[in-house]
Amino acid sequence: MPQSRDPKYSDQTVLMLAVRDRRDRAAFGKLFDYFAPRLKGVAMRSGLGSGAAEDVAQEVMLTVWRKADKFDPHRAQVSAWIFQIARNRRIDLVRKENRPVPEEIKIADDVEDDAGQILAMEQEAGQLKTALDQLTPDQRNMIEKAYLGELSHKEISDQTGLALGTVKSRIRLGLERLRHELKGMR
Amino acid sequence: MSQIKHHITDPMLVAYAAGSLEHPFALVVAAHVSLCEECRVQLGAHEAVGGALLDGQAVHAVSVSMKDALLAQLDVVPAAEPDQTCERSGAYPGPVMKALKGKPPRWKSVGGGVRQTLLHVDDDGSVRLLYIPAGKAVPDHGHNGIELTLVLQGAFSDEAGRYGVGDLEVADDTLEHTPIAEQGAPCICLAATDAPLRFNRLIPRLLQPLLRI
Structure with missing residues (x-):
């Protein structure tokens, strides 16, 4: 093909x-x-x-x-x-x-799109969505509140432990890829 | 290569990604992420979770008139926005330089050779730069809330461990500590609290309202 x-x-x-x-x-x-x-x-x-x-x-x-x-x-x-x-x-x-923002990573302007990288990111995002769908309704509710700005960091710390661990375990692969990507930009 | 060993905790990074972290802590997180590739990657991942959740939100139909009004604005050239970013300068990462308004810190003595520059105080807490001469200690203190200390230059040690450039110490109300700067270069830290520090000796405690620490 x-x-x-x-x-x-x-x-x-x-x-x-x-x-x-x-x-x-x-x-x-x-x-x-x-x-x-x-x-x-x-x-x-x-x-x-x-x-x-x-x-x-x-x-x-x-x-x-x-x-x-x-x-x-x-x-x-x-x-x-x-x-x-x-x-x-x-x-x-x-x-x-001013809202504190991290320093930006400098990227050359003329870099062509890397289709493999973009597709891999999309695939990860798909897996992440699947993982979120597998949370119990209570866990899902807590995670939504945490990420949509409805909880303080202390509440996130006290209330989302297990659910946050579940989500974190699913984003690990994506992390590896992004890490590789960032290294290439330095 | 990065030697950073002490990172931002997950709940704090999630709160930063969500935009709910108090300003003094958000400045420390932005400074740490500027220095720490690992946490930059983690932040990107948390933002991906946020995106996936946005994607899965229940929809609330918007009015046609709103869409039309928006489409009519696409050709309007917006007024230039103030620049949110600032270049790193020496030991100070971009977001710290931004908080310093691009100028070098103006140090004030707090005793024992230790100096500080207050960057911001509000109801959520405060954030400051601390300058600790080599071998000197920040007065023995505990916290009513949480204290974040990010090393920008040199290193310090306390009851919890050793912290070098880029390392972030998270101290809560269970930790009574005396950070001591290592021999060699002076130690410069970015420190944020969500409540006043409690000093364990009488004199610093009396000075506390004056020093605003």
């Missing part, structure tokens, strides 16, 4: 790359249709009303459009990248001062 020149990325990655590289509005519209209702759902979990939660979803998606050039599929899934944008927005809203 001849290898296809076109790697079989997930729909989300294909759409996001179209937004990043071609400023494709139709692709952005599709990402919006998928993520905006979920972002709204997360905002409503935190107690916002429907209107305010829509404003959050709108702001986050506008940032997705404006900062699309920062999307790097070798290092983060589309969903993980949008998760970070939503998180940053939430912090910036509460704090007037």
